[in-house]
Amino acid sequence: MIRALGPPPLVITELEPTPEERDRAQFESERFRANARRYEELAREIGERHVGKFICVAGGELFVGDDPVEVHARARNAHPDEARAFFSKFVSPHRGPKIYANRRRVGARG
Numbered sequence: 001m002i003r004a005l006g007p008p009p010l011v012i013t014e015l016e017p018t019p020e021e022r023d024r025a026q027f028e029s030e031r032f033r034a035n036a037r038r039y040e041e042l043a044r045e046i047g048e049r050h051v052g053k054f055i056c057v058a059g060g061e062l063f064v065g066d067d068p069v070e071v072h073a074r075a076r077n078a079h080p081d082e083a084r085a086f087f088s089k090f091v092s093p094h095r096g097p098k099i100y101a102n103r104r105r106v107g108a109r110g
Contacts, residue, residue, distance in 0.1 A: 031085035034060065039087050050091050057087040 017025070035057040039046070042062055046055055054068040058075035059082055065071040068088070076083050 028082075028085045031082050032087060035082075035085060035087040038062075039089070046091060052091065052093045054090050055088065058082050058085075 038060045039055075039057045042057075046062070050064050053064050053066060054071045056063045056068075056071045056075045059079040061075075061078065063071050063075045063078075065074070068090075072086065072088070075086055
């Protein structure tokens with residue numbers, strides 16, 4: 001008797017999105033781009049006033065706070081139909097270029 005060893009073969013099926021899912025994804029993509037454009041319009045003000053805070057742009061409206069969960073909750077309450085199209089960011093207090101590097105000595109022995 002021959003017996004197969006190991007897990008059963010993995011079967012992957014591709015599902016086509018429904019027209020409603022496609023329309024919803026298109027709506028969310030358009031709203032996200034609109035919120036990102038609104039962020040760009042407000043970028044100078046945000047950089048000057050809200051350093052060290054979390055921001056979220058939803059429905060073209062700016063939400064600011066210390067806690068990202070609270071900021072998202074306020075945005076979700078104001079714009080529940082856009083919950084997956086928010087533009088969120090932490091406004092870093094660091095100014096200037098950010099350099100990410102490994103501080104090891106090249107050629108060091110030891």
